[in-house]
Amino acid sequence: MVAITGEARGAILAHAREAWPAECCGLLLGREDRIERAIPARNLAESSATRFLLDPADHIRARRSARDAGELVLGFYHSHPDSAPVPSPTDVDEASYPEAIHVIAGAGPSGRLSEIRAFRIVGGRVRAVALGGG
Ligand SMILES: [Zn+2]
Structure with a gap:
C-alpha cells in the first residue's frame, strides 16, 4: 500500500480538471511509501x-525541489x-x-474526473497498488 495526503490527492484532481479535455501530468514527491506532494508539469x-x-525541464525542476526538501520522487x-x-x-x-508509482486520475462511475488509482508497471506488466489516506 502507498499512502497519499489529501492535499496531493486534491492537487492531482484539480490539475486534471483544469487540463480537461487534455491529459495533465506531473510528479509525485514524498518519503518512503507516502506521497506528500503532487507537482504539476507541462504536457508536451x-x-x-x-x-x-x-516536460523534461519540469522533471528536473521537481527532482531538484525534492532533493532540497529531503524528499524522493516516488513516481508520476x-x-x-x-x-x-x-x-x-x-x-x-x-x-x-x-520503481515508480504511476497515479492516474480518471472518470469515476458518474463520468466525472473524480477517481485516482495507483499502479506499478514493470516489464509490461501492470500491478494495482492500494492507495491509503495519508
Ligand atoms: Zn494514461
Whole structure:
C-alpha cells in the first residue's frame, strides 16, 4: 500500500480538471511509501487529449525541489480526461522507471474526473497498488 495526503490527492484532481479535455501530468514527491506532494508539469505531447509527454525541464525542476526538501520522487501522475483511471497500452509501453508509482486520475462511475488509482508497471506488466489516506 502507498499512502497519499489529501492535499496531493486534491492537487492531482484539480490539475486534471483544469487540463480537461487534455491529459495533465506531473510528479509525485514524498518519503518512503507516502506521497506528500503532487507537482504539476507541462504536457508536451502534441495529441495531448490521448497521451502525455512530461516536460523534461519540469522533471528536473521537481527532482531538484525534492532533493532540497529531503524528499524522493516516488513516481508520476497523469489523467484520463474521459475514461477510467487504468493504464492504457501506451502507458504500459512508455513506462520507464520500474520503481515508480504511476497515479492516474480518471472518470469515476458518474463520468466525472473524480477517481485516482495507483499502479506499478514493470516489464509490461501492470500491478494495482492500494492507495491509503495519508
Ligand atoms: Zn494514461
